Amino acid sequence: MESIEKKLREEAKLLLAEKRVDVIVGFEKGTLPLVATPCFIENPDDAEKLVWNACCTQNLAKFVHDVLSQHRASQVRVKPEDRKKKVVGVVGRGCATRSIVLHLQEKQYDRDDVVIIGVPCTGYIDYKKLSGKLGGEEVLDGAAEGDQIKVKTASGEKAIALKDVLAASCLTCRFNNPVISDMMIGDPAPPMDPDHEYDDVNAVEAMSVEERWAFFEKEMDKCIRCYACRQTCPSCYCKTCFVEQSQPRWVGVGEDETDTQVFQIMRMYHMVGRCVDCGSCSSVCPMGVDLRKFLKKLDKDVFELFGNRPGSSLDDQPPLSAYTENDKENFIFNP
Amino acid sequence: MEKRSIKKDALAGIIKKVAGDMLVYAPVKEEDGVFFRALGAGMEPQTTYANTKNAPKNIFFPHTEKMMKYTRTDKGMEFVENGDPAKDAVLFGSRPCDAKSFTLLDLLFDQEKYKDPFYCDKREKTIVVTQACVHPPYSTCFCTSVDGSPTSEAGSDVMLTDMGDSYLVEFFTPKGEKLLKYFGDAKPDAAAEAKKKEIAETAAAEIVSHIPAKEIKPILDVNFEHPFWNTIHQRCLACGTCTFLCPTCHCFDISDEVKYDDGIRVRNWDSCMFPMFTQETSGHNPRPSQKERWRQRTMHKFKYYIDMFGAISCVGCGRCVMYCPVNIDIRKIVTDISKL
Structure with a gap:
């Protein structure tokens, strides 16, 4: 990991110094132990701040979209001949590059607007799992070193195997190496365990209708409508989300629990064929809502119905933008 | 000021007993977090916890609250006030920082000129029982930088302090004294006051985060x-x-x-x-x-x-x-x- 970080910093510095990119979106060390935070580097000398380890949780494609759409908005009132181009460099692992592929397929920006510094990924920490492993004790100091996490708490120092605290999406990740990149840092990461990627979904599918509904209600009951899930999702880039439209108002903001359920269901339905299973929504949720199981079910359906894994290849036609006479339609009559 | 001393293992029982008589909000463990919840049958109040994930403000200022109802009739609009007055309640186990937050919210919701009836009704009828932070729960705590302390009395009606083998219970306000009957007759010994002072000093010294909040x-x-x-x-x-x-x-x-x-x-x-x-x-x-x-x-x-x-x-x-x-x-x- 250290050598990857070193090469990453060198590469980022070079890209900025040669002005091939205007900004690099990556991760830097956070203010809390064992935490990394997204950063935006414009000065070549600041490339030293970049880190790459198991604390890097977010899908950075969200920020690529943010920066490029903000830039485009800033150019609207500029004469066409005076408009400037902005190129964003991004530290991209598998899931982030899949989201970038989706953005490109959905014509959100052009391929030459983004320079992808591909990095191999061995997964990121699920902090709820880590907290469980530590019996709820606060992390006072820590470091992610290879396949181990060293943690210091009030009761002493511990070494925890990374695989025991990896996020659920990482454990069964099929694309832990970039699907597209302009340069690749380090050797490709060894495969995770994609053969079991639908185990969680299968377990939910095996439940009775009543049990499934109870599971859904229990999870939705935790939601405080802070919208962190939507905000961190690279696929949720609508300028105005349907929950915020007021004419007509689709969803109430009051105490009715069905409003929360409708928000979540509608958001998930907008993810059909567009979710790359990066797990960001689950990782940012302050209340621990298990969103991933629902989204992974959609992922499974899209794969079984259309043979498509969203964002896995630039050449794919996104399933909901395509039509063939052979499209399955039995789900309409026999859901 | 009335003071009592209770055995440590008696606290959960006292909370449940109060809950039999009135509405009690207490920290409850749910999955990986501790939250303030209205204590129902079979729910176990937590007495040793760092702090809750949610702040207790929602007890006085709920996430969503009905203000009134109205109906359109042939004769025009009919308005009905939200007719549910607050119940007498006890908030158990807020931390001193959270208790202090109520005094800050009071400044806004309970002004001389403008009073928020929804907030004030609940606030007046709720007794705040705070648990002092003998050891500050997190390294991110910075109450001492914003006029607080791990044993601050601000906003509390009653305060519990973990003295090692017992809880010191201090009743700061007449409102808090309504709970006296639940805490037995045992008064703290003569050394308690000095010990509490010592605890307060050690706890404040254990705060590691300091920020120039007042200077900016x-x-x-x-x-x-x-x-x-x-x-x-x-x-x-x-x-x-x-x-x-x-x-x-x-x-x-x-x-x-x-x-x-x-x-x-x-x-x-x-x-x-x-x-x-x-x-x-x-x-x-x-x-x-x-x-x-x-x-x-x-x-x-x-x-x-x-x-x-x-x-x-x-x-x-x-x-x-x-x-x-x-x-x-x-x-x-x-x-x-x-x-x-």
Whole structure:
């Protein structure tokens, strides 16, 4: 990991110094132990701040979209001949590059607007799992070193195997190496365990209708409508989300629990064929809502119905933008 | 001031006994977190916990609250007040920082000229029983930087202090003394006062996070337009986690939920982090980006609240620091501002 970080910093510095990119979106060390935070580097000398380890949780494609759409908005009132181009460099692992592929397929920006510094990924920490492993004790100091996490708490120092605290999406990740990149840092990461990627979904599918509904209600009951899930999702880039439209108002903001359920269901339905299973929504949720199981079910359906894994290849036609006479339609009559 | 001493293992029983007589809110463990909940049958109140994930403000200022109902009839509109007065209640186990947040919320909701009936009704009828932080629960706690302390009495009616083998129970207010009957007759021994003082000093000394919260007011006064404001927000997701978990954030939005002829006017928590918060009907937004929203949040806590009410609107609980999904740290922001 250290050598990857070193090469990453060198590469980022070079890209900025040669002005091939205007900004690099990556991760830097956070203010809390064992935490990394997204950063935006414009000065070549600041490339030293970049880190790459198991604390890097977010899908950075969200920020690529943010920066490029903000830039485009800033150019609207500029004469066409005076408009400037902005190129964003991004530290991209598998899931982030899949989201970038989706953005490109959905014509959100052009391929030459983004320079992808591909990095191999061995997964990121699920902090709820880590907290469980530590019996709820606060992390006072820590470091992610290879396949181990060293943690210091009030009761002493511990070494925890990374695989025991990896996020659920990482454990069964099929694309832990970039699907597209302009340069690749380090050797490709060894495969995770994609053969079991639908185990969680299968377990939910095996439940009775009543049990499934109870599971859904229990999870939705935790939601405080802070919208962190939507905000961190690279696929949720609508300028105005349907929950915020007021004419007509689709969803109430009051105490009715069905409003929360409708928000979540509608958001998930907008993810059909567009979710790359990066797990960001689950990782940012302050209340621990298990969103991933629902989204992974959609992922499974899209794969079984259309043979498509969203964002896995630039050449794919996104399933909901395509039509063939052979499209399955039995789900309409026999859901 | 009345004082009592109780055995440590008696506390959970006392909480449950009170819960038999009136509404009790207490910290309850749910999956991986501890939350304040109305204590129902079979629910186990926590007596040893760091702090709750949610701030207790929702007891006085619920996430969503009915203000009135109305019906359209042939004779015109009929309005009905929200007819549910608050019940007598006890909030058990708030931490001193959270208890202090009530005194800050009082400044806004319970002014001489403007009184918020919904807030005041619940606040007046609720006894706040605080558990002093003998050891500050997190390294992110910074209450001593914002006029608080791990054993601060502000906002508490009753305070429990863990003395090792027993709890010292102090009744600060007549309201708190209504609970005297539940705490037995055992008075603390003569050494208790000195021991409590010692605990208070050790606890305050154990706080490791210190920020120049009071020092930045004059800097904020003159730096509304400063390039510094460009440096915080780009990573911000614009979610409401920090404001919804904050004990002192109190912004709300009033809306009508209408179905056919019946309507309910509700008020819901709102957040200065949301673009919709300042969106005008015309489509214009005076705070067009997260930059302006972050400036507002910082200014509101460390400048505007002082201008209006003479107090910093932050109690140093550290929830926003711990739960921000992208690690935007108010401690760092305040420290950086102090260096401008």
